[in-house]
Amino acid sequence: MYGLIWRLLPGPVPVKLVLALALLAGAAWLLWYVVFPWADPYMPFNDGAVDTGAGAGG
Amino acid sequence: MVSTSERERGARRRSGAHGSGGRGRRRRRRGVSAGDVARGILRGFGELLFTAGVVMLFFAVYQIYGKQMETDREQQGLDNDLQQAWEEPKGPDSEPLPGSADSRLYIPGLDLEWVVVNGVQPEDIRYSPGRYTDDDVAGGDAASAGELGNYAVAGHRTSGIFWDLDQLSDGDPLVLEDAENFYTYEVIEEEVVTPDQVDVVDPDPFDPENNDDPQRALLTLTTCAPKLNNTHRLIVHAELTDTRPKDEGMPESIEHMAPDDAEEGE
Numbered sequence A: 001m002y003g004l005i006w007r008l009l010p011g012p013v014p015v016k017l018v019l020a021l022a023l024l025a026g027a028a029w030l031l032w033y034v035v036f037p038w039a040d041p042y043m044p045f046n047d048g049a050v051d052t053g054a055g056a057g058g
Numbered sequence B: 001m002v003s004t005s006e007r008e009r010g011a012r013r014r015s016g017a018h019g020s021g022g023r024g025r026r027r028r029r030r031g032v033s034a035g036d037v038a039r040g041i042l043r044g045f046g047e048l049l050f051t052a053g054v055v056m057l058f059f060a061v062y063q064i065y066g067k068q069m070e071t072d073r074e075q076q077g078l079d080n081d082l083q084q085a086w087e088e089p090k091g092p093d094s095e096p097l098p099g100s101a102d103s104r105l106y107i108p109g110l111d112l113e114w115v116v117v118n119g120v121q122p123e124d125i126r127y128s129p130g131r132y133t134d135d136d137v138a139g140g141d142a143a144s145a146g147e148l149g150n151y152a153v154a155g156h157r158t159s160g161i162f163w164d165l166d167q168l169s170d171g172d173p174l175v176l177e178d179a180e181n182f183y184t185y186e187v188i189e190e191e192v193v194t195p196d197q198v199d200v201v202d203p204d205p206f207d208p209e210n211n212d213d214p215q216r217a218l219l220t221l222t223t224c225a226p227k228l229n230n231t232h233r234l235i236v237h238a239e240l241t242d243t244r245p246k247d248e249g250m251p252e253s254i255e256h257m258a259p260d261d262a263e264e265g266e
Helices: A002-008 A013-042 B002-015 B021-029 B034-087 B252-257
Strands: B101-107 B112-118 B149-154 B173-177 B181-193 B217-225 B232-245
Touching: A002 A013, A013 B034, B034 B101, B034 B112, B101 B252, B173 B217, B173 B252, B181 B217
Parallel strands: B149 B217
Antiparallel strands: B101 B112, B101 B173, B173 B181, B181 B232, B217 B232
16 A cells, blocks of 8 residues: 555655655644544543433533 | 665666656566465555554544644634623523533633533533533523532543543632622532433532522532543532622632733723
């Protein structure tokens, strides 16, 4: 997988390195600002309220 | 490393007619054995596992630092809302909107403060502690700040919210601020209960007979316990000890937490 990405990146090694780092940064940004905020409410370890009748299980 | 790759390319260009990388790759693939395929699949699988591990570690980092950032940002916005809400005259029976700012809570012992919102639904308390409203408590009678009864607040056990709540002990001050007053409460009890023990947010959790006519002004904080788990709830009860009108300034216990643009003398 990573080997394939490396081979698909164009240019000499320094260019590949910069591109790879850019890809990594892009993936990290996407995770941090899009995927994680979306996934967070589904995580079970955040509940803070007692389960009152209003369904406030969150 | 630059020179190696350049040399490689040069060599390839010299030997291959067109100098395209594709030819070299195809040539290498000709002698593919079953072992190569198996190794390729295993390597791909290993890389996936490795990636999953890194993503999960990253998610753990997000839980600690990312949510702190989100909480700080959300609190900034709520601060403005609160200021507005306090300046507007309130209707006599206007039921507060869920998720709207209600009061400010200070825990001087932990050097923390938040705007408390109305409601304890997941969307209300995502980045802020939330108050159990009339709909959330038995008998439908939640106290306002400083009133007789129980002002109960739920918060996530995340950094930036109630992460360190277990460090409170008896006698520690908690301060609630509403439009008119600062209310100082002192911690009187900490307990760990199961999530179905909703009587901790009753108007009088210590004596259910008084629920219709509470005699004490209490502040109750609820969050999950143990950390990063949701099997139990950590409950901190505190009782009102002092009410101080705002024009007398902040109580001593929270003076060091005054905002930089001090709102004294309002």
